[in-house]
Amino acid sequence: MAAVALTPGQSEALSELAEIVRINDRRIRIEDVRDPQQEGQPLAVDMTIDCRGETTTDSSVRLEDWEPVTVLVPPRFPFEHPEVTVPHQRFAGLPHVMWADAICLYLAANDWDPGRRMHGFVGQLLTWFEEVARGTISGPEVPWHAPLTHWRTGEYLMIRTDLPESLENDRGLWLALAVVESIGGGLYDVRRWLRGRDEADEIRAWHDRRASEDDVDARTGIFLAPAVALPEPVGFAYPNGREELLAALAGQGLAHQDYRELREFTRDFNRGIRDGDGQAPDLLLLGSPAPDRYAIPSRIAHVAAWALDVGEDHDEVGWLTVFDQRPRITTRRDTTRPAQWLVGKRILVLGCGALGAPTAEFCVRAGAAETYVVDDGKVRPGVLVRQPYTFEDIGRNKATALAERLSVINPDVLVPSGSFDAISLINGDPPMPEVDLVIDATANRSVASALEWARWTAERPPPPLLSMMVGHDCERAAATLALPGASGAGIDILRRLGIAASADANLYDLLDDFFPGHPRGAPFQPEPGCSDPTYVGSAADLTAFAGQLLNDGLAILTSAEKAHGRAFPRRWASVARTSTAGAAGAARQRLSWANDHVRLDPVLRYQMRVDPAALASMRREVALMADRRGPHVETGGMLLGQIDRASRVVWITDADGPPPGSAASAEGLMLDPTAARGWARRRRRLTRGMVAYIGAWHTHPDYLALPSPVDRRAMDEMASDGMPVLLMILGGGSGRLSRWVAGNGLPDMHLQLFFPGPEDGRDASVLP
Structure with a gap:
């Protein structure tokens, strides 16, 4: 087969490598250049690196005098970084080495600097060999890479539940069961882990009860999959052949008889269960530990999912793509951020408009256990420019439409909704739910007054109250936060902010915005008819303000909890401004007051x-x-x-x-x-x-x-x-x-x- 032409980037990379060899003629040699045989393939450059006499007694690997490497230059170089492999497995287990023969010089794509091109790449490679020779190489503080699985079925398995402690503490080979739910579209979710077959009886009873209550013939949605925990690391890849894989599992102690019995049990249990795509799949979950040199906070570092019923007519093994989201081994992307306060909390959001709707979504994405949304308004065409509703939502209740959308973001977060006005809820009709935080995003004076009255007359200590509002031209926003034990709530603290603004030039712009001395000359009326006069503002404006105000409130709540009884103000206000507000005050300000x-x-x-x-x-x-x-x-x-x-x-x-x-x-x-x-x-x-x-x-x-x-x-x-x-x-x-x-x-x-x-x-x- 004739080679395809090199891309401009590959040609430039080859020229740069030749220049690097000329400059470092005693350390680097180009042995062979293999052009790509198909469109999109990398350019392969076989090189050797001079390592004579550099290995020290501290090194765990003795380097050869000339170490061979293959540099793979992608077609989109320099906007995509090269890869490097070696034709042996002597470096297996070293930091930055994946699958025994691939040297991973860049932890993430953003670590690659395209401006340094091949000079930067070769410099990184030479540094790696120097550190191996000196015995000073250290690995990144990330878990060991998952063993490679080859042929993928195109389906996905998500794991969001930690193993029970009894399984975590069992270091030997063990067999268990995973309760799997079909989400649809080829996505499956591990919901529970069962130690043995006896625990599966409650799942079977649930299925039977559901089938009886719903008067359906076929059980749906939930099925079982056998799970095997291997006592030793798998290595860098699972075998690609069925018989070879079974032999490898047997080598770690999984007897063929145990495997067959467990598979027959789950097949019998799952018979008649259907998911959204047809018959429930036949899976085997394989859990493996990491090598001893890696400190992984779980007995099982990685889980692979073998689709047993895929490719049974030939030897190749089919695998699902696994998204391992177990809390024990996963670091949330919002960790250390103020939103961490919301995890597991119950939140009540009053008002599902331009501030309340994005705020409720932030709570759901953060992992609040429950986000209750309340609004008696309906979606009008005009709100679509700044509120997260769709054309199909027009005429629907805002709280109902919002709850439906948020409930699919995180199935573990409950999103109950109330299509009634906030004042009714405050007055106990229906009863106010027990929550950890109330967020008033109505910007309604009557709601604020009702909350103020309800809080000081309450028999039990009320939860914190975060109230949000924006100015008439969306150049400023403010929030008030009443912590537990505060002498006043939203109206109280907003009034205190206004008094402070009357005496402070850095806050004076708030007076005209939030406390105008006379009615505005031309109230903004967005739609003809009986629509309420409101304020100018875009989705970008309101989402940015909602995030800033929520973040600041959560940061204060976090600090209050860390105070551990020490004196801490109970009443707070936050102010946010756009870059075009033209005020003397800072873009963000925070104020606090002692109790009255x-x-x-x-x-x-x-x-x-x-x-x-x-x-x-x-x-x-x-x-x-x-x-x-x-x-x-x-x-x-x-x-x-x-x-x-x-x-x-x-x-x-x-x-x-x-x-x-x-x-x-x-x-x-x-x-x-x-x-x-x-x-x-x-x-x-x-x-x-x-x-x-x-x-x-x-x-x-x-x-x-x-x-x-x-x-x-x-x-x-x-x-x-x-x-x-x-x-x-x-x-x-x-x-x-x-x-x-x-x-x-x-x-x-x-x-x-x-x-x-x-x-x-x-x-x-x-x-x-």
Whole structure:
């Protein structure tokens, strides 16, 4: 047969080799050049390398004076690296040697630098021989290569389940059974390992019960395959002939009688079982250990799958391609990344839109045990530009369509769905599932308020809550994370982020995006009709933001778990920006806050959250008044914050001294409400309404923290202009006030809301 023409790359490689030989004429010789005989074959160059006198006493292999090698130059050189083989097996077992005669100079394709061409390749080869000669060669920290199997059937076997400990600890020859499921399309999945035939009875009973319940004649899907664990390494390749393979197995102790009996048992068990492609296949799984020099974390380093019923009319053995994904020997590609926190966790994702859908997919791919998706919306044509739905999904419920798609990514992850609104779930209809993390991706204020209320009124400690949102032009995104024990959740932390942004030039762009002071002039309405005004953003934008925000939240959760009881902030916020946001702040920022001091109004059932900074301001004012007018004179001032009547939360963010027009004496403190609100107007404007006048605080230096009749009349008068107000009293009973001023403990605190209307101060608008 006439040789085919060399490719330009092969011709250049041959010229480069000739130049290398000329430069290194005393170390390298070209003995023969064999052109490819067919299109696509490599160019073979037989060479010898001078190794005279280089072998040391530390070397495990003594090199010949001239070592022969064959360099195989692929047609696509230099964009594909050459291979090198030797015509003997003296290097078998050395690092980088595969199948006894192939020297693997590159662990991965990316290790090859095409720019260095043959000079780089020959340099790598010479270095390998030098290290062998000195006895300094070391192997890569990867498992030994699987024994080579030859003729492939085109089918695939996936193994995702570790061997039982009893089999892992058995170093001898053992026979077991694999429970295999047919996935379809020539793909099979090992679901369980059985020690013996007795354990197969439960599989048989399951089959029979299923056939009876489904009223079907043929059992489907699950079948058995015998598994043999060999006590010694196979070597670099399995025999290609049937009789030769059986002889090799017998040489390791597998008696022909045992093999036949096990095969007959599984054939009898599998009779009548069909997979999606017809009759269940007849397989034999062969497990082999690695050589002693390799530290493999499993008794079985590699598994091969022999298709017993393929090629029975001739001697050649047929093999399945095996994807060995056993956790014991497989290193996940996302190991050490924040997504590792999700492994085995139960996740609830509220909202299956542009942020929620990719976030749910990230959870499934990470290996969460369960990813519950909830959304009552339907797929509209306009969302296809940025949400992972298809044309065929239009009109379907988002949660249902998403769950169907995610369930085929990882069959081990449950993806239940709920086609109802998130508020119903939060309110317990249906009951909220027990999960390890709640992700609110609805960007809905009502959902956030319902979550805020539900979390502080819950009887049991709630799980962490990660809330995500993007800005109106998709240039910024933010997430809040409430860890277990946090004094507030999504609305609480987002509000805290907004207050921080009002005082920080590096965050100020967030105010206009997430807390606009007035309605936007031209709301973006993507579709005609009754579609909700939304934001501009592409699939690339939203997927990138979803990944960043989720990663940051998971990194914080991981750090919190590693804190092991040490002080760790409970409230967090993350900010992400695009490169075109044009803001002073960094592309990614993370902020955290200590918990507020929490008290409850037992009558109205409002939760009061006092910022430590506000309490510190009160302490300074009390100390100042004690120095000026004596410890028995009441003092106080304004309370600044916000009253949220939906989540029934009152935030006391700051405290000022008494405004102009106030009177303080030993008998009490009187504030002018009009002057107080005017005094706080600038702060309200700067914070977009998040810090405004909400009431008054004062001290009872010599009495308990309980409102007097004078206090009640004063608060009723302050609430007479139609706005609810808060009364906060710091009491001095048992000397607690003076100890607090001195820096010890907290004072007695009384917090009570006063609403316009009923004299008892109850909120008639929300209470029966």
